[in-house]
Amino acid sequence: MTLMNRQYVLARRPTGALQESDFTWQEAAIPEPGPGEALVRSIYLSLDPANRGWVNDVPTYRPPVGLGEPMAGFVIGQVVASNREDLAAGDLVEGDGGWQDYAVYGADDDVVKLPPGEDLIARMSVRGVTGLTAYWGLLDIGQPRTGETVVVSAAAGAVGSIVGQIAKIKGCRVVGLAGSDEKCQWIVDDLGFDAAINYKTENVLKVLGQHCPDGIDIYFDNTGGDILQAALFRMNQGGRIVCCGVVSQYDTATPLPGPHGMPGLLVVRRLRMEGFIVMDYDDRRAEADADLTAWVAEGRLKYKIDMIEGLENAPRGLIGLLHGENTGKRMIRVSEEP
Numbered sequence: 001m002t003l004m005n006r007q008y009v010l011a012r013r014p015t016g017a018l019q020e021s022d023f024t025w026q027e028a029a030i031p032e033p034g035p036g037e038a039l040v041r042s043i044y045l046s047l048d049p050a051n052r053g054w055v056n057d058v059p060t061y062r063p064p065v066g067l068g069e070p071m072a073g074f075v076i077g078q079v080v081a082s083n084r085e086d087l088a089a090g091d092l093v094e095g096d097g098g099w100q101d102y103a104v105y106g107a108d109d110d111v112v113k114l115p116p117g118e119d120l121i122a123r124m125s126v127r128g129v130t131g132l133t134a135y136w137g138l139l140d141i142g143q144p145r146t147g148e149t150v151v152v153s154a155a156a157g158a159v160g161s162i163v164g165q166i167a168k169i170k171g172c173r174v175v176g177l178a179g180s181d182e183k184c185q186w187i188v189d190d191l192g193f194d195a196a197i198n199y200k201t202e203n204v205l206k207v208l209g210q211h212c213p214d215g216i217d218i219y220f221d222n223t224g225g226d227i228l229q230a231a232l233f234r235m236n237q238g239g240r241i242v243c244c245g246v247v248s249q250y251d252t253a254t255p256l257p258g259p260h261g262m263p264g265l266l267v268v269r270r271l272r273m274e275g276f277i278v279m280d281y282d283d284r285r286a287e288a289d290a291d292l293t294a295w296v297a298e299g300r301l302k303y304k305i306d307m308i309e310g311l312e313n314a315p316r317g318l319i320g321l322l323h324g325e326n327t328g329k330r331m332i333r334v335s336e337e338p
């Protein structure tokens with residue numbers, strides 16, 4: 001346990017690809033919780049592609065991180081001291097604790113108390129934002145039916161690897177795209193995808209045609225860019241495109257323009273293309289959790305953790321995530337579990 005509050009603050013806004021030097025490491029005194037506040041020690045810090053968007057000076061579904069402020073990030077931690085009626089020392093909680101050892105949560109901050117004995121790693125992956133995003137995006141936006149063909153990009157990543165497995169549980173044919181042969185092998189051999197495409201070495205449009213002989217009914221889009229472009233041309237009439245994220249376009253000052261053939265293809269093929277944010281489903285969390293927990297217990301849903309040791313590696317870890325270093329859910333162990 002550290003005696004100081006080590007943290008990364010945002011030093012400058014990236015102008016192109018994110019650099020480690022966009023963050024400054026500093027050590028501050030551990031803050032004292034004021035009236036109505038709780039002090040929380042970070043245990044696990046989630047690294048998410050969306051973090052890249054938060055450092056631009058543009059609001060997303062949250063305000064941008066301010067210059068000189070601790071970098072934002074989703075954290076599971078333990079309450080150290082509390083002046084909040086709803087929290088006591090020792091409680092396990094999740095919230096936006098940021099890239100630091102300790103965070104103070106005020107009365108207005110969203111913080112969720114976890115049940116004692118909770119599996120914290122599962123809570124940050126398959127039963128957390130990752131699993132819930134895959135679940136609601138595929139099932140509520142995609143609405144898969146038995147026998148349909150589902151294609152998912154960033155398929156060896158946190159969300160994509162869960163999407164493909166849920167689609168298999170729902171009786172679909174599943175094709176994943178990933179950025180290395182090892183990742184492609186993992187999703188087919190270990191996760192049960194029907195086929196995989198290495199989008200870095202194969203002609204995606206052509207190979208999608210081979211692996212999806214009956215066309216694509218659902219394209220779960222984690223990447224946007226060239227893969228979205230190719231998938232669009234292979235969509236079946238009445239197909240659904242689930243817009244989950246645009247990871248191919250986050251880390252650049254010059255994102256590609258939108259795909260060709262739009263909106264004509266949507267019209268002619270009667271496609272539905274719909275975005276969502278996982279928080280839209282917060283009030284239905286128990287429903288998703290029951291299914292995800294059961295599928296994991298039955299061995300039908302596997303999840304892989306890409307754990308990085310030490311808060312000091314957060315910038316490097318995020319940059320690597322954006323460049324495809326990870327397989328499965330990337331997170332940082334900031335301190336040991338109690």
Ligand SMILES: NC(=O)c1ccc[n+]([C@@H]2O[C@H](COP(=O)([O-])OP(=O)(O)OC[C@H]3O[C@@H](n4cnc5c(N)ncnc54)[C@H](OP(=O)(O)O)[C@@H]3O)[C@@H](O)[C@H]2O)c1
Nearest residue numbers: 133154157158159178179222245246247248276277278324
């Ligand atoms: N809508 C929501 O509420 C919500 C919630 C959570 C996440 N998301 C989105 O879901 C997507 C996946 O997030 P995640 O947390 O599961 O991350 P992740 O997939 O574990 O990690 C990102 C992956 O993106 C791939 N990638 C990077 N650049 C790429 C490019 N140019 N083209 C194709 N693939 C590229 C890399 O794998 P390769 O080796 O395969 O390139 C990398 O491993 C992201 O777009 C994220 O923003 C949305």
